[in-house]
Amino acid sequence: MSDGIFIGASVDGKPQTLALKRANRHGLIAGATGTGKTVTLQGIIEGFSANGVPCFVADVKGDLSGLAMAGSPTAKTHATFAERAKAIxxxxxxxADNPVQFWDLFGEQGHPIRTTISEMGPLLLSRLMDLNDVQEGVLTIAFHVADKEGLLLIDLDDLQAMLTECAGRADELTVTYGNVSKQSIGAIQRSLLQLRTQGAENFFGEPALEMNDFIGVDDRGRGIVNILAADKLMASPKLYATFLLWLMSELFEHLPEVGDPDKPVLCFFFDEAHLLFDDAPKALLEKIEQVVRLIRSKGVGVYFITQNPIDIPDTVAGQLGNRVQHALRAFTPRDQAAVRAAAETFRANPGVDVATVITELKVGEALVSLLQPDGAPTPVERTLIKPSASRVGPITPAERKVMIETDAIGAKYDTLVDRESAEELLAAKTEEASAAAAEAKATTEAEKAAAAQAKLDARVAKEAERQRVADQREADRQQREADREAANSPWTKMATSATRAASSSIGRQVANEIGKQVFGTTSRRRSSSGGLVGTVLRGVLGGLFRG
Structure with a gap:
């Protein structure tokens, strides 16, 4: 292993070398389209890999896949490259080729890269969904509640279910955490729908990426080059930028502090870096600056590749110690401002008029200033960049397929795993609540039905009793009426008269017999006292018989 990576040679033959000990001080590769940035990038990645330093790079145009294959003497660039190598x-x-692993968020041109909603966090998700401060606050509350209640947020379905849960408990959560409005939750849910249309649901899930799979060497000690297929991802620039920032943040969390190692643990390359910063809110810029500043101590070098150096905010650009500046075109006021800005960032060299040279550079030439082993930047030099050893241009689909099937990752990430998480747990909770509510409703309805039946039965019994009493009264009335009618009939009257007559006759006879026995009077002539008694007796007996 050497102490540095040969970048090229200055016009006076002085070699320009990127010191491995200072490679974690980050860097910038800038220049207009077609000025040679890709070849410069390939050469630097090749140098890191050859020295056992793993790399990650986003392949925006598809041509960086050529790192997996050796260049060819039959290529169009061969004569130019051979001549340049001789010149420097x-x-x-x-x-030569490089050990490569292909990745793809969509799982089409490489192994899927996934993370969970929880690992992404509310800040980056808010950036991804373009939420305002209020909506970001509500999203943060949803994360907090999920964490407190042991609900795993793995994919977009989990986040959707959690937001629905928060909407249903808005009043309760507002009292505890502050205003949780259903309007804000609705806005977040609409943003989730937009994410789905951009294919973000492919990014969230399990198995989640293990950072150790990014940091490795092959059997020859060469650092693995991880290439992300980003040509399709570029259609969703916010997803692209958020993913790269998440990956860098994860590396920061995963890696231990190592200070300044002899060589980087990993080098990270942001192609089309302006996408990371365009329209980024202040909070996100501060997050990027923090990660770039602190990840150095983890042994990670971060290199931004962009067309215009002013695409990089000053707070971040100030952290970039190694610089390679290809030609810029000063056709517009913005281009002229970029030329002036680039000229001011280099350590001055009396022999190089940066503002003039930067517009005159040929393809394959660049202004270079690199950190020396002692940490001081070299004076800027006009440099002829070394040619790349790998293929310039993309590999074929067949070659890519073979590389994917034979790398060390295998099928580890190829099959999506859907384990129990917030969506399933909340669905079960809702189902239990619905079942309990249905049971309570059924019980209440049964009790109501029983009460109604009892009331009906009582009403029927009361009506039956009333009818029985009425019927009895009617029967009694009819009986009395019948009795009156019977008493007033001619035959009854005749029978009564006959009975009375008979009773009267019998009474007189009985009285006479009693009188005879009592007074012993048998003659027609009776005493006055005997006649009076007989009359009384006959009256009494007659009354008895009539009765």
Missing amino acids: GDDGWAY
């Missing part, structure tokens, strides 16, 4: 005195230059 690179006698050991030869075509």
